[in-house]
Amino acid sequence: GAVVSQHPSRVICKSGTSVKIECRSLDFQATTMFWYRQFPKKSLMLMATSNEGSKATYEQGVEKDKFLINHASLTLSTLTVTSAHPEDSSFYICSADTHGGGLAGGRPNEQFFGPGTRLTVL
Amino acid sequence: AQTVTQSQPEMSVQEAETVTLSCTYDTSESDYYLFWYKQPPSRQMILVIRQEAYKQQNATENRFSVNFQKAAKSFSLKISDSQLGDAAMYFCAYYAGANSKLTFGKGITLSVRP
Numbered sequence: 001g002a003v004v005s006q007h008p009s010r011v012i013c014k015s016g017t018s019v020k021i022e023c024r025s026l027d028f029q030a031t032t033m034f035w036y037r038q039f040p041k042k043s044l045m046l047m048a049t050s051n052e053g054s055k056a057t058y059e060q061g062v063e064k065d066k067f068l069i070n071h072a073s074l075t076l077s078t079l080t081v082t083s084a085h086p087e088d089s090s091f092y093i094c095s096a097d098t099h100g101g102g103l104a105g106g107r108p109n110e111q112f113f114g115p116g117t118r119l120t121v122l
Numbered sequence: 123a124q125t126v127t128q129s130q131p132e133m134s135v136q137e138a139e140t141v142t143l144s145c146t147y148d149t150s151e152s153d154y155y156l157f158w159y160k161q162p163p164s165r166q167m168i169l170v171i172r173q174e175a176y177k178q179q180n181a182t183e184n185r186f187s188v189n190f191q192k193a194a195k196s197f198s199l200k201i202s203d204s205q206l207g208d209a210a211m212y213f214c215a216y217y218a219g220a221n222s223k224l225t226f227g228k229g230i231t232l233s234v235r236p
Contacts (some may be wrong), residue, residue, distance in 0.1 A: 034223070038165075043213060043226045091165060095224075111224060113167035 002028045004096045006114035013084055014122055021079045021117045023094030029074035030096035034111065035067075038091045050077045084121045092117045124149045126216050128227035135204045136235050142189075143199045143230055145214030151175075154218030156190065158199045161229075162210040170212070173197065201232075209234045 003026040013019050023033055031052050036044040048058045048069050056069035068080040081088055095111040125148045135141035147156070158170040173181045173190050180188050185202045201208055214227040
């Protein structure tokens, strides 16, 4: 099946520094990738939709200048948390879509999830 | 806007018994998809089962089956012969339309008693 990797799996950084998280689709091309944030025992909160070769679409309330998303290829999307602060500490999950989005009849686009990245900002 | 409601935050089941997790949703769309995802302690999201709204037959995957009531906008998950490895958070999710975003419920924590 389709595999999505995330790197790093865990990162600890000092307040004020920037952290980059990579999301890769290992055996398929993903025109669309999604970034989620999850607090303990809570649901996934969509932060942004990343489309290859174009600007990401951010959800309401998500600071685009703080959470920079780049989707430079069909297999890689990156999330950079700029000037991280303790309140940015969270679990970040990416998912990759096997097709370009929309139902287009038949089975929907599959979303495959990465294993997540735990960010701790001291 | 579409919403997904999981009203039970926690449930517990005895090993080998059957448990049903409830989910309701709200949408004005006629064509959509519903999913149940499992998130074990590793936090890796795993697709358990999917249901296409245009299909009347309830989806089944081994010990997992759904009761899809389209008119009532209800989508419950039944886990038969519960196993210790079924202990996890379970999320109900909805998918439809050109925005191609998954809408998740709040999730339910399922514990399995040995």
